[in-house]
Structure formats: C-alpha cells, structure tokens
Amino acid sequence: MRKSFALHTEPHVADIGGTELLFQPEVMGDEFMDAYAELRDAQKAEGVDLDNLGDADPSDIRKSARALRVFLARQMLPESAEQFLRLDVVKGSKVLKCFQDLDEAETYAAKQNGARIVDVLRLPTRVLVELLEWVVELYGGGGDARPTTSSSGSSTASRTAGSRLTGPSPSKASTRTRGR
Known part of the structure; x- marks a missing residue:
C-alpha cells in the first residue's frame, strides 16, 4: 500500500484590512509546540486574568499581548514578522x-x-485572538489544515455509510460474561 502526503509550499495569507501578513507554508510540530508553550508560560507569568482585566496592571496586559504577537510572528515569514512586531x-x-x-x-x-x-500595526484584541485561533488550526492539525491538491492527489474517498464488519460488535464482544 502507498500513501502520499502533500505539503504546503505557498505561504498562508492573513488579510487584515488590506494588510497582508504571510505565514510559513509549513511549521514543524516541535517548533510550533515550543512556541505555543512559551506563549502559555508568558501568559501565566504575567498573571493577567482575561476575565477580569479591570484589576490587571496595564504593563502586564501589554506584556501579555506582546507575548501573543511574538508567538504569531514566529509562524510568519521574516518580512511580515518584522512588520507585525515593530x-x-x-x-x-x-x-x-x-x-x-x-x-x-x-x-x-x-x-x-x-x-x-x-x-x-495596531490591531484590535479580537483580531489578535482570531489570528491565534487560525494559526493553531493551521499548524496544530485542526480543521482545514490540509493543503489543497489536485483531485488526482487527493486522498481516497471515505467509506460509504454502513458497516463492513461481519463479526459481533466490539461492545458485545467486550461485555460478554462467562456462563451466559
């Protein structure tokens, strides 16, 4: 059996009000997870309670938002990252x-x-959060993270509805008791 896997070769584009930010076509899983862990650690270190921003120190909020920008920029192509972090x-x-x-x-x-x-590049917080969600979906393996390919390069079609199993259902097999 042979299985082919497509890789993204073109950058992902986030169009924000006419400003295009270019993201890396592919990000290696360990690099992505390391960057995400650093973001989470930075958020915890600042002690910013996102449900109660009124009590937070403004400099802590700024540092927390900056950590989010740094995480996002690590997934971008250099020119976009420079613009985004400036x-x-x-x-x-x-x-x-x-x-x-x-x-x-x-x-x-x-x-x-x-x-x-x-x-x-001033952005509303909601846009930064939407970018975060999009990037996690792209590189974290969720949703539509698969690259688009021609129909000949697509994976095989899903099985049609119905069961191909011929034996007892797994649930019946696992709950049978001796002597019944």
Whole structure:
C-alpha cells in the first residue's frame, strides 16, 4: 500500500484590512509546540486574568499581548514578522526610534520625557485572538489544515455509510460474561 502526503509550499495569507501578513507554508510540530508553550508560560507569568482585566496592571496586559504577537510572528515569514512586531517610540507625532523588543522600547521611552510606545500595526484584541485561533488550526492539525491538491492527489474517498464488519460488535464482544 502507498500513501502520499502533500505539503504546503505557498505561504498562508492573513488579510487584515488590506494588510497582508504571510505565514510559513509549513511549521514543524516541535517548533510550533515550543512556541505555543512559551506563549502559555508568558501568559501565566504575567498573571493577567482575561476575565477580569479591570484589576490587571496595564504593563502586564501589554506584556501579555506582546507575548501573543511574538508567538504569531514566529509562524510568519521574516518580512511580515518584522512588520507585525515593530514598535515605535513616539513623542507627539514624531517617531523617535523603532524597536522589535518591548523591553528595549520601554527602556528607551522611559528616558524620553513624554514619549510613548505604539505598535506600528495596531490591531484590535479580537483580531489578535482570531489570528491565534487560525494559526493553531493551521499548524496544530485542526480543521482545514490540509493543503489543497489536485483531485488526482487527493486522498481516497471515505467509506460509504454502513458497516463492513461481519463479526459481533466490539461492545458485545467486550461485555460478554462467562456462563451466559
């Protein structure tokens, strides 16, 4: 018996209001799981209760959102990841300096009187969450994660309805008792 497996070769595209972010065609399972574990650990470390954001420290929320962005960026092609992670330190309407790392941006901004940090690609939290769900589905093996192929490369059709078994049902076989 022979079974063929197709691999994605074209990047996945997330179109967000006309901005396209390109994601890797394939991500190795261990790399994906390592990145996902780091995201979960970062969320726990910040101690942000997503059900009670009113009591959370704003800097902890920012760090938690940043961990989500870092996770997503690890699945992207380099140019998209750079755009997605870019932080500008601004004063008024002037960009003072650009960063990829939040800690570095915070350190720099603290030295600039009246400066603040902004994500260059500003996105609502719901979009970040939708991206997370999509990426987990793509690379975590859920849903429509299979690459599309021509009909000749498709897997064989599913069995038709009905049973092909000829013996007793597994449930009957496993519950039989001696002497009955």
